[in-house]
Amino acid sequence: MTARTARTTDLTRLTLIEASNAVRDGEVTSVSLTQAALDGFAAADPILNASIALDREEALEQAHGLDRLRKVGRLLGSLHGVPLAHKDMYYRAGKLCTCGSKIRRAFRPTYTATAIRRLENAGSITIGSLNMAEFAQNPTGHNAHFGDCHNPWHVDYCTGGSSSGSGAAVAARLIYGALGSDTGGSIRLPATMCGITGIKGTQTRVSRYGAMPLSFSADNVGPLARTARDCARLLREIAGHDPNDPTSSSEPVPDYEASLDGDIRGVVIGIPTNFFLDGAAPEVRGAFDAAMKLLEARGAETVKLEFPHMDAVNTYASVISRAEGAAIHAQWMRKQPRDYSVHLGGRLYAGYAIPAVQYLEALSRRGPILRAFGKDVFSKCHVFATPTIRMKVPTLAATDIDAGAAGAVEAFGAISINTRAINYLGLPSVSAPCGFDSDGLPIGFQIQGRPFGEGKVLKVADAYQRDTDWHTRIPGLSSTTMVERRAAG
Amino acid sequence: MTQNIEHQVEEQAKFWSGVAPPNAASEEFARGLAEIAKGFERLRGQMAFEDEPSSFEAALQEIKERTP
Numbered sequence: 167m168t169a170r171t172a173r174t175t176d177l178t179r180l181t182l183i184e185a186s187n188a189v190r191d192g193e194v195t196s197v198s199l200t201q202a203a204l205d206g207f208a209a210a211d212p213i214l215n216a217s218i219a220l221d222r223e224e225a226l227e228q229a230h231g232l233d234r235l236r237k238v239g240r241l242l243g244s245l246h247g248v249p250l251a252h253k254d255m256y257y258r259a260g261k262l263c264t265c266g267s268k269i270r271r272a273f274r275p276t277y278t279a280t281a282i283r284r285l286e287n288a289g290s291i292t293i294g295s296l297n298m299a300e301f302a303q304n305p306t307g308h309n310a311h312f313g314d315c316h317n318p319w320h321v322d323y324c325t326g327g328s329s330s331g332s333g334a335a336v337a338a339r340l341i342y343g344a345l346g347s348d349t350g351g352s353i354r355l356p357a358t359m360c361g362i363t364g365i366k367g368t369q370t371r372v373s374r375y376g377a378m379p380l381s382f383s384a385d386n387v388g389p390l391a392r393t394a395r396d397c398a399r400l401l402r403e404i405a406g407h408d409p410n411d412p413t414s415s416s417e418p419v420p421d422y423e424a425s426l427d428g429d430i431r432g433v434v435i436g437i438p439t440n441f442f443l444d445g446a447a448p449e450v451r452g453a454f455d456a457a458m459k460l461l462e463a464r465g466a467e468t469v470k471l472e473f474p475h476m477d478a479v480n481t482y483a484s485v486i487s488r489a490e491g492a493a494i495h496a497q498w499m500r501k502q503p504r505d506y507s508v509h510l511g512g513r514l515y516a517g518y519a520i521p522a523v524q525y526l527e528a529l530s531r532r533g534p535i536l537r538a539f540g541k542d543v544f545s546k547c548h549v550f551a552t553p554t555i556r557m558k559v560p561t562l563a564a565t566d567i568d569a570g571a572a573g574a575v576e577a578f579g580a581i582s583i584n585t586r587a588i589n590y591l592g593l594p595s596v597s598a599p600c601g602f603d604s605d606g607l608p609i610g611f612q613i614q615g616r617p618f619g620e621g622k623v624l625k626v627a628d629a630y631q632r633d634t635d636w637h638t639r640i641p642g643l644s645s646t647t648m649v650e651r652r653a654a655g
Numbered sequence: 656m657t658q659n660i661e662h663q664v665e666e667q668a669k670f671w672s673g674v675a676p677p678n679a680a681s682e683e684f685a686r687g688l689a690e691i692a693k694g695f696e697r698l699r700g701q702m703a704f705e706d707e708p709s710s711f712e713a714a715l716q717e718i719k720e721r722t723p
Contacts, residue, residue, distance in 0.1 A: 368715060415715075420722070478702065481694030496672050503677035512680035516688055518668035524695055531702055533714040540718030567680055575683045592715055619720030 170205075171653040177202040178645040182248060182342035182396035186289075189236065189247035196229040196236075196247025196291065199342075203249045203293055206340040206645030209652045213321060213643055215313045216334040218254045218264055220294035225249060228291045244399055246289030252345040253329050254295035255302055255378035256282050265378045266298040266328075268311045268505045269498055279376025280411065281345055281387045281404040288403045293341070296331030300510050302347055302380045303491065304328060305355050305581040306565045310507035314562055317360060318641035319607050323559050326359035326581075328352040332390045333360035339645040343391035343400050347377060349384045349487050351554075351585025354597035357390050358554035358610025361599045363627065363637060364390040365397045368617045369592035370415040372401075373408030379494055381487035382413075383529065384589045393637055394598060394627035398422035401620060417618050425621045426628040431465030433626060435613075436547030441476035442584050446556040453601030453609040454553045457630065461551075464629055469547055474538045480583065482528035482535075483590035489525040492517025509567035509578070528590075536591055540616070549615045549623055552584050554597045559607035585612070594620045598627045599636040608636070660689045 177199055180188065188194040204222055211217050232247040255265045257275035264270050282292060297315045299307065307315040307330030315330035317323040318338035325334045329346025333356025336344055346353040348366035357364030365388050372387040379385060389400035402423065407416040437458060443451065458468050492499075495514050503511055543550060560577060567574040588595045593614045601609040615623040631637050640646050658666075664685035668674040676682065 368719075370712070370715070417719070475702075477694065478698050481691060481698060484691050484694070492672070496674065499674045499677070500672070503675070506677060508678045508680045511677035512684040515668060515674060515676055515681045516664060516684040518672040518674045519664040519685070519688060520691075527695070529711075530704065530709075532711040533709045534702070534705060536711065536714040537717060540714075544718060575680070575687060579687070592711065616718055616720040617715040622720060 168653055171649055173198065174202040174205045174649050175646045178206050178339040180342070181392050183393070183399060185342050186245055186248045190241060192236065196232045197226060199247065200225050200229040200249045200291060200293060203341055205649055209648035210338050210340060210643060210645050214316050214318055214334050214338055216297055216315055216331040216338065216340060217251065218295045218297055218312055218331070219262060225291050225293040232289060232291070241289065243288030243403070245285060245403065248290050248342055249293045250285060250290045250343050251294045251296050251335060251341045252282065252292060253298045253332050253347060255298060255347060256345055257376035258282055258292065263295070264312070266300045266302070266309055266312060269502065275376070277376060280373040280408045281377065284404050285400070296335055296344060298331055299328035300507050301495070302328040302349065302352055302378065303510050303513060305351060305578060306562065307356070308509070308562065308566060308568070310568055317559065317607065318643040319361065320605065321643060322561050322563070323607055324359055324562055324565060326356035329356050329390060333357060333362065336360070336390050336392060337362045337641055338643060339640060343389055343396055346388060346390050348386045348388055348589065349380045350483070350589050351582040353388050353390055354554050354585050354595060354612055355582060357597040358599065359559045359608060361608030361636065361639065361641065362390055362392055363394050363397050363596065363598045364388065365401055365596040365620065365624065366594065367401060367405060367620050368415070368594045370413055371594070371618065371620065372404050373411040373414040375408055375410035381490040383490060384487050386589070394596060394624050394631055395423060395426055397596065398426060398624045420621050422621045422624050425625050428629045428632050430461065430626055430629045433466045433549065434547040435461060435466050435468045435626070436471045436543055436550035437468050438473050438550065438552060439470050440472050441480070442552035446553055447558050449558060449603045450553050450556060450609055454611050457600040457611050458551065460633055461626065461630060464633060466626070471543060471546055471550070474542045475535045476587070478531065478535060479587045479590050482531060483586045485520050485525055485528050486590070488513070488517040489520045507568055512567070532590065532592070539591060544616050549613050549619070549626055551611055551613050554584060554610040554612040555581055556584060557581070558603045558605060588612070588614055593617060594623050596623045596627045598630060600634070601636060661685045664688060
């Protein structure tokens, strides 16, 4: 192994927190982190297909600039010199932003998303854009226009979607963290299927200015990273009111990292007796139960609860994003329907037949149902936990609607049944890995808290990660292994 | 109703939005609406609209995490 290869694999093993602290303390340069990330993409991405475009020279130039600043004692913020890459739906002025689509293949926004701007103001470098489901609308990672994204644990399996490239790139140690978006689970699904951590905040917690819209009522911007602590740092940087997004909340943003002390004594965790575990695969159920036992051993208390109105939540959650997505895409669906992949064209099409009365019923009952959760759930527990997905990670072939796979349409709905319910409720939710199935693919669980309780759900996830090593395991198709393999010829 | 769900979806999409079925998978997605419609049917009578003004954003505030 050459010195450069050894250096690259050492650097890509770091967490985001470790990488940013190492730059801050002068132990590594931003240039070396950025070069290691670019080497990782060069080695592993031909197999994973996690990126859409990388800005190599610009990224290295920025890294040099940030290293010069550090040398004179100036740090821009908590992410100084850390390379990141993001789902290709975040606008950056003058940069291509495909949204994973043919329709927007040449789209160059004239302004930059608030979340990207805030991450860059904190010192991060955006080294490129990552693969994603077309217009953020599938839960698997298929993409007919830029190629399917592949799971770094096994190339035949789904990464989860829609933030497929974000999940694969972070899991494969190509990058330290990435923005995803979550309308029905699109951060948490790739986090769980790729074995990493991802959080969507409370609805309105993060500005959506400059983020491609899918569903105005349910879209969330959030990070995927290796640990809950990494996510805490990224979320703190992007959360908070934005005058450019009047729907963003003015609720103060706490220092999430400061609350991560591992002490969850007295925290009551609700475990559902209905809906969320219905039909769960035995291996998923086993890993989830083991995770709850481990949290109990750390001092948490678990309580079994029946969750209210779950039939309504499930039904209403099925129509809001479809109706809103159909409205957003109507002009393109009329003029260039064949520019959509088969599965997306079909999904959007059905949205045009959802009656306004049903859409409005779903929206109008969101508040009362959330209040019922306050009364019946959060009066008895601080947070509640569920498997992120009920099934084992499916293969790309078994869920390929465009190729005519039998049962694939139903599978699309089944994958996101636990996550989209949380989007309907608007609650903060973090997904963390809690085991592996018999195919060697990750299993994850999600933790939900009261609105604006991001700190609490991260605290529980962080406590869990202090006693487990699922999040530290490196997949076979990672930067670490592929760079070594390439060096060995 | 005498028409099947596929035809109903096709007519609604065309009448209100001028959108035609883009591919063969469209019919399968259209059939999926039947299950959602049944879900709405099962909910009838379970929840009533409230007389007082109410909003999702207000509910977020009402049950939010309180720092000690």
